[in-house]
Amino acid sequence: MLSRYITLFIFFAIHIHANSQISEKIKKEAKDQSTYALELCKNLHENPELSFQEFETSKKLSAELRKNGFEVTNNFGGNNVVGVFKNGDGPVIMLRTDMDALPLEEKTGFKFASVKKSTDSKGNQVPVMHACGHDIHMSVCMGTVRSLVSLKNEWKGTLIIVAQQAEEVSGGSSKAIESGLFSKFPIPDCALAFHINPELESGTVGLVGGTVFAGVKTVEIVVYGKGGHGAYPEKCIDPIVIASRIVLDLQTIVSREMSPLEPVVVTVGSIHGGTRPNIIPDEVKLELSLRYYSVEAIEKVIVAIRRICRAASQMAGMPDTKLPDVKVLPVETPPVVNNSKLSEKLQGFATEIIGSQNVLNVKPSMVAEDFGKYGLTPERVPICLIWLGSTSHDLLKELDAKGEKPAPLHSPVLNPDYAKTIETGILVMTNNVIRLAKKN
Ligand SMILES: [Zn+2]
């Protein structure tokens, strides 16, 4: 009996020793690669490209993948790049990074700040900035690629890198999936991604099992009226008054018709009607952004929106032939649902490599990400999106003392702690892949 315990003890001791040896190798590799990745990040930050225009960015990433021995497919449904690295029998692991930037004028004052302008899809000249951290995601991804290639004797399996276009307009992942991502390339056993989070300190990661990001639907409403001179309201039906009533009544959907335990947002983000003070217009246009976690909930919300619009117009005396048009746009982003088992596993891996104090349980959020679509195909690939803390300890402390919060994503003064965020990202993701595809 005693000898059995001794054998077990020796087995665990060897196991722990081997594990910590691998951890040390991963830490050294992540540190080494972070210098390269930081330079890449500055270069990408200075040269941002809008959604569906990631021509140069995708070239840079595919060149790096090729250099590291990946089989690379360019222009996979647009500017998407797919890189495959086969390293023996083992699990297929997909890592996804997004590549696009936003139409924003950068105001950070960084040495490598963007001064770039591009033509958007409507033909307007707009400034461009990486204000959602996709420059960091790409750099972490490429740093992880280099680490994993350098440590290829520590793992067995297939690594698939998807450098994805147009995350910001939610068109990139659909194009990759429709082009046959899961039929032309091996089906992943899991798909992982990072998103930076300015509210979390650099050096930390945040994990959520289950729904982590909300789904989005966009609704366009045209409210009709009977226009005329502003001096003769009695001869008109004013669509501005109807639209105003609709805006207020929409607020009661979440507060009065939905369970308080059901996360839903109804935001009227734009309202346009009229040209002059003395003209009652014929119509008013509204644009709504809806956020949700469950399909049943959002269907209920849409039914309520239609009912409120119809009722407000009827109450104002509009005929049935001129009731509001309520259009739910076909482009939508489903919620991102992290596979709970996978998320738990990754939480354990992250705890081993950066310590439990740096692995945070975070709350789900109402922002959206089109990464969720990879988990909703018939292949039902388990996915996990990990928050990557991106604001320095000192800055968080300084802001906290003033009662302020760090600049959020999509801010022209987004201020990530680039070096530490990138190194942590490479460290955690390299460790994830090695632990998931352990040699024995
Ligand atoms: Zn964004």
Ligand SMILES: [Zn+2]
């Ligand atoms: Zn983003």
